[in-house]
Amino acid sequence: MSERIAVVGYAVRLPGGDDLEDLDRFLMSGRSAVRTHARDELLEQGLDPAEIDDPRYVPRAAATSWTVESAKHIDLLSARERRVTDPQQLLFFDCCVAALEHAGIAAESVAGREVACVGGVGMGLYAGNELSSFFSRSLRHDGQLVGEAVPPEILVGNASDHTVGRVSYRLGLTGPSVNVQTACSTALASVEYACTLLRSGRVELALAGAAALYFPLKRGYQHERGGILSPGGVCRAFDADADGTVGGSGGGVFVLKRLADARRDGDAVHGVIEGVYQGSDGGARASYTAPAFDGQARVIRGALRDAGVEPSALSYVEAHGTGTPVGDLVELSALNEVFGGRDVPLPVGSVKPALGHLDTAAGVASLVNVLLGLRRGAMPGTVNLTRPDPALAGGVARPAAAPVRLRPAGDDGTVRVGISSFGASGTSVHAVVSDYAMTERTDPWQEPAQPPEPAGPPVAVPSGTRGGAPVADTGAAAEEPAAADTDAIRRAVLELLADRAAHSDELRMEDIGRLGAVDIGLDSVDLLAVAKVIEQRWGVRFEILDMLMFTSVDEMIDDLLQQAAGPGTS
Incomplete structure (x- = not known):
């Protein structure tokens, strides 16, 4: 077993939410951030009408709402x-500073310290092209983007080699600054290398992540027969109608630290990387x-071996x-090969249909999906998975369309989740991530020290403001409801939910009853308080997952009434 690495902070700018709480809510909503861009939108972005009107053009993608203008943490860079x-x-830089902030570390405090920065970005997409000496000398006839002499700051600002170096320079980091470029596996490969640096004792802290933006953000793609992109613009992982993927824009950074050091320093631990393995x-x-x-199969086995688990x-x-x-x-076959000896099925999901x-x-996206899943005790279902592909059936690995409750699979009470990331470059990475002391840490989703308490007698409607303000306590014990009280209890629960529902201003009380918890805008934080x-x-x-699994609030209230009435009732 290798030394375990703690995730002590992270920040993301992803489709579905740049704020972690918003993203948590979105991922459990069962929706997809992939959207269709109207022709007028595409023209406003400067796209060629001939490209848009090509029958092979698919005007769909998922994009973060992040913009250079909205970035909160790039003021360390000059205006030019x-x-x-x-x-x-810039997105990568923004996330580095925000992730440190989430970890409780001031950006100015890391200057001069052995802190590593590891990460990568997509091909230079500024103005839709890669700016490099090869481009300026060989492809200039494709578009007059530069003159005979390209200003150094433009070359540096548009060459991916300088992504992490810029962070280390501006923050004063003295640990290794390593650009990683392994195509689709870049982010998790960066995490793997950062873990290697931490385990070797070379650094005390590491920033690891990646960013990828289409430019402009509102754009689609050209479908090519036999390619990986969906002709219909819908990603249906593991579905019988799957026909390709859909692109997305976003990024994020994770702050990593040896678990022993995080314990010593009293850091919040959002998850533990127990094992990680990279191979070609x-x-x-x-x-x-x-x-x-x-x-x-080789890298999955390697990660399990690194974690010291079966x-x-x-x-x-x-x-x-x-x-x-x-x-x-191929992926399901590899999972079945590695996990085929299990006595119980292995739930499998993918965040790509939701976020691109x-x-x-x-x-x-994969790692943050797992960290949020460990926090809430459940993984979201795979979006657009409505008819599982029969070709994938029969093995121990089972694609999950519905949310999956995370329970410890071993005897030590630890929940462990595997994460796969496979690059078109041939570089594959798998990580084993576990929960850790979730009830003891404090973070944006920490449950209140003093939970909301009841007002009035047991059947009274709780007072408070929209958003779930605490209410007063009478000290009344829980009581079995009399038959005449059931309507009052139903009304009380509906108003309790309305107080916290993000969409309550748009809904009538009877609407709330027939909708599900996610439909009325409740996230895991709201459900915990309720x-x-x-x-x-x-x-x-x-439990939170119980509340999410009810098809409607009315169904949940019916279950509440039956349980409150005691056994033998119906």
Whole structure:
């Protein structure tokens, strides 16, 4: 077993939410951030009408709402630097500072310290092209973007080689600054290398992540027959109708630290990287960009070995899951090969149908999805998975359309989730990530020290403001409801939910009853607070996933009433 690495902070700018709480809510909503861009929008972005009108053009993608103008943490860069630098590099810089802030570390405090920065961005996409000496000398006839002499700041600002170096320079980091470029596996490969640096004792802290932005953000793609992109613009990982993936823009950075040091320093620990392994497919591929069964199985086994656990110890796998029929088949086959000896099925999911395929930053979306899942105790279902592909059936690895409750699979009480990230470059990475002391840490989702408490007698409607303000306590014990009280309890629960529902201003009370918790805008934080009130007032305990699984609020209330009435009732 290798030394475990703690994730002590992170920041993301992703489709579905740049704020972690918003992203948490979105991921459990069952929606997709992939959207269709109208022709007028595309023209406003400066796209060629001939390209847009080509029948092969698919005007769909997922994009972060982040912009250079909205970035909160790039003020350390000069105005000219911000003007001429590839937005991908700026997003990465923004996330580095924000991730340190999330970890409780002031950006100015890391200057002169052995802190590593490891990461990568997509190809230079500023103005839609890569700016390099090769471009300026060989491709200038493709567009007069530069003159005979390219200003140094433009070359530096648009060459991916300088992405992490800029961070280390501006923050004063003295540890290794390493650019990683392994195509779709760049983000998780960066995390793997950062873990290696930490385990070797070379650095005390590491920043690791990636960013990828289409430019402009509102754009689609040209579908090519036989390519990986969906002709219909919908990513359906593991589905019988899967026909390709859909691109997305975003990025993120994780602050990593040796777990022993995080314990010593009292850091918040959002997850623990118990094992991580990186390898190459070598020449064992049908073509250069084709997936390789042996290579994928090898890195998964390597990560399990690095973590010191058996295949039976994992509760879930966050797959690469691109939604390409061949890719999904190879990946599920590799998972079945490694985990085939398990006694119980292994739930498998993919975040790509929800957030898009983020290219170099794909691993960012996968890792943050797992960290949020560990926090809430459940992984979201795979969006657009409505008819599982029969070709993928029969093995121990089971694609999950519905949310999956995370329970410890081993005897040590630890929940472990595997994460796969496979690059078209042939570089594959797998990580084993576990929960850690979730009830003891403080972070943006920490449950309140003093939970919301009831007001009035057990059936009274709780007072408070929209958003879930605490209410007063009478000290009344939970009581079994009389038959005449059921309407009052139903009304009380509906108003309790309305107080916290993000969309309550748009809904009538009867609407709230027929909708699900996510539909009315409740996230895991809201549900945690509501569950505490229900338990305190009526003596019925709901877990967050229980509340999410009810098809409607009315169904949840019916279950509450039945439990509160006691056994033998109906």
